[in-house]
Amino acid sequence: MQTVLVTGSAGFIGYHFCKRLLADGFRVVGLDALTDYYDISLKEARHAMLAGEAFTPVIGRVEEPGLVMSLFEEHRPDYVVHLAAQAGVRYSIENPRSYLESNITGAFEILEAARAYPPTHMLLASTSSAYGANTQMPYRETDKADHQMSFYAATKKAMENMAHSYAHLFDLPITMFRFFTVYGPWGRPDMALFKFTKAVLEGKPIDVYNHGDMKRDFTYIDDLVHAIRLLMNAVPERPQDGIVPDGDSLSPVAPHRVVNIGNSNAVQLLDFIAAIEAATGMSATRNLMPMQPGDVPATWADATLLQTLTDYRPGTDVAEGVAKFVAWYRDYYRPNEAGASS
Structure with a gap:
C-alpha cells in the first residue's frame, strides 16, 4: 500500500482528494492545522468522515519547524500533495503575514523534507491568480506570469519558483497545478457560491463586484480531484537535451512542470448567479459594487496540457455543479429559507 502525504487534508479540496485516495486504496497521512480562518466545525466534520485505518490525521501547521520533516521521516510518503495554504485575496490585504508563514515558509518546510526523503512525485497547489495582470486568454502555462495582483x-x-530551484538542484520531480475557481459540496464559506447561496436562501442581498462584469473558469471539485489523481502518474522528467516540446511547461533544466486545471470555459458571474437562482428556486437581490482590490476581471484556462498528459479535461456544467452544491448546503445547514438559518 503506497502512502500519500496530503497537507490541508481538512480543507475543501484536501478532504475531497483524501476521500478519493482512500477509495483508490492508498494510505493517507493528512496534515491540517484546523485554523479559524473559517468555521472549524466544518473542517472537523470533513476530517471525521475520512476516519479509518488507512487515514492518519495529524493536527499541526505546515510551517512549524521540523513537523513536516518528522512526518517524512516516519511515513516515507511515495507521493506528496501539498494543498495547505492561507487562501483568499481580500484577507491577504488584511493579514499578509499569515500568507508569508503558511504559503512560503510552509512550502520551504515541504521542500526541505523532500530533499531529505525524496518522494516519487510531489504535486503542489498553485493558483490561476498567478497569471495576475495577463489579459491574453485563455491562460497557457507557457505565458509569462510576472505581475501578480x-x-x-x-x-x-x-512557491512555484522555490519548487523549481529544488527540482533543479536535487532532481525532485515536482508538478505545480494552477486551479481555477473550484466549487462544489463542502466548499469554503468565504467563497462566492457559499455566500451567495446562503444569502439567497435567507432572502438577503448578495454583493456583486465589478457590477457583475466578471468572468470565471468555474471548476467542479470532482473534476479537479480527478485531474490531480491522474497527474500523480504524470511524473515530470528533466529533459536530457534541454529541449521541451511545444506547449509543454516542463523546465529545460529540471523535472518541474506547471499545469492548469480548469473547465476551459469563462462563465459570466451573472450567469453563475442565475444558476444559483435556478437551483434554489429563488431570486437574488443584487448589491452592485466596484471591483475589489487585488482581484482580476476574468480567468480562463487552456487545459490542453492537462489533456495531453492525462487524456482528461474537466467538463462539469456550471448548472449541474451549482445544483449539487445547493443540495448539499440545504441538507447540511437545514436553513429556514427566506429567514434566518437554523
Whole structure:
C-alpha cells in the first residue's frame, strides 16, 4: 500500500482528494492545522468522515519547524500533495503575514523534507491568480506570469519558483497545478457560491463586484480531484537535451512542470448567479459594487496540457455543479429559507 502525504487534508479540496485516495486504496497521512480562518466545525466534520485505518490525521501547521520533516521521516510518503495554504485575496490585504508563514515558509518546510526523503512525485497547489495582470486568454502555462495582483498570488508564484530551484538542484520531480475557481459540496464559506447561496436562501442581498462584469473558469471539485489523481502518474522528467516540446511547461533544466486545471470555459458571474437562482428556486437581490482590490476581471484556462498528459479535461456544467452544491448546503445547514438559518 503506497502512502500519500496530503497537507490541508481538512480543507475543501484536501478532504475531497483524501476521500478519493482512500477509495483508490492508498494510505493517507493528512496534515491540517484546523485554523479559524473559517468555521472549524466544518473542517472537523470533513476530517471525521475520512476516519479509518488507512487515514492518519495529524493536527499541526505546515510551517512549524521540523513537523513536516518528522512526518517524512516516519511515513516515507511515495507521493506528496501539498494543498495547505492561507487562501483568499481580500484577507491577504488584511493579514499578509499569515500568507508569508503558511504559503512560503510552509512550502520551504515541504521542500526541505523532500530533499531529505525524496518522494516519487510531489504535486503542489498553485493558483490561476498567478497569471495576475495577463489579459491574453485563455491562460497557457507557457505565458509569462510576472505581475501578480495580490499578495496571496505573489506567495503562490514565489512557491512555484522555490519548487523549481529544488527540482533543479536535487532532481525532485515536482508538478505545480494552477486551479481555477473550484466549487462544489463542502466548499469554503468565504467563497462566492457559499455566500451567495446562503444569502439567497435567507432572502438577503448578495454583493456583486465589478457590477457583475466578471468572468470565471468555474471548476467542479470532482473534476479537479480527478485531474490531480491522474497527474500523480504524470511524473515530470528533466529533459536530457534541454529541449521541451511545444506547449509543454516542463523546465529545460529540471523535472518541474506547471499545469492548469480548469473547465476551459469563462462563465459570466451573472450567469453563475442565475444558476444559483435556478437551483434554489429563488431570486437574488443584487448589491452592485466596484471591483475589489487585488482581484482580476476574468480567468480562463487552456487545459490542453492537462489533456495531453492525462487524456482528461474537466467538463462539469456550471448548472449541474451549482445544483449539487445547493443540495448539499440545504441538507447540511437545514436553513429556514427566506429567514434566518437554523
